Amino acid sequence: MTETDRTSRHVPQVVFACRANGGRSVASRLLTEHYAQGRVVAISAGTEPGDHVHPEVAAVLTDLGLDTSRESPKLLTTEMIATSDLAITQGCGENCPYVPGARYRDWPLDDPKGRGRDEVRRIVADIDGRVRELLVELVPDLELPPSVVTGR
Template sequence: MSDQVPAGHVPGHVPVVVFACRANGGRSVASRLLAEHYAGGRVVALSAGTTPGDRVHPEVARVLEDLGLDTSRESPRLLTAEMIAASDLAVTQGCGETCPYVPGARYRDWPLDDPKGQDEATVRRIVADIDTRVRDLLVELVPDIDLPPSLLGRA
């Protein structure tokens, strides 16, 4: 990891990241909750979906709750161009061509499996992948962040 501050980093600025997937019931919710947990207020994490469902996928909620993350206040919401425009980074996770394109916005795509309807071991594997990606992203966005230990037992 470089000691240089990433391009666009402004000391004191709290980056806003939008995690976007299709239903806003699995990948993006896990990403938001993990980012919020690890960032400790140093990053604002939002989540949304291109075709939001009516609730967080129960198999994802169980895994996140087992990690100590509260999903009870999570409610899927629609991803909008305005949300992306107001963010520092939009992380797409399987919404493909349906994600709104905003000229000048920063995007990053995380190719993640969809946890909806999967068995617990598969959901845990997907959440572990998201955990690693979120932790790496936070270090990139806030170079001086002191991350707490991973909820998954990996440092």
């Protein structure tokens, strides 16, 4: 592939939206960026952003080799959705802004806030599988590295 091919290729953008932007959407963004290797832009935001990433989620993501130190909850805006190829909702319900013409997909995920390590790890494993399937859809020629959760 030439440099011209690489720079002219569209890089899909996905926004992951949940309520507090402290768990599910953060995990989704970090996993997407880890696997996509620069071929997808991932944003995470919340309809009622909290003050920080949930510590139980940060601990599990750190165990998996993902750095949460630069993550901070952000407010979900209509602009984020309008400029993205896909908005994935994760429990924000009717509070998620509606943008005509935008593509939405809902991932019904349990909220990891306040859960034990095994339960958070199960939720992150669910997100991991969904992210990997999404990347195959968005970037069919992407060679996915092994899962940080399963090693396969």
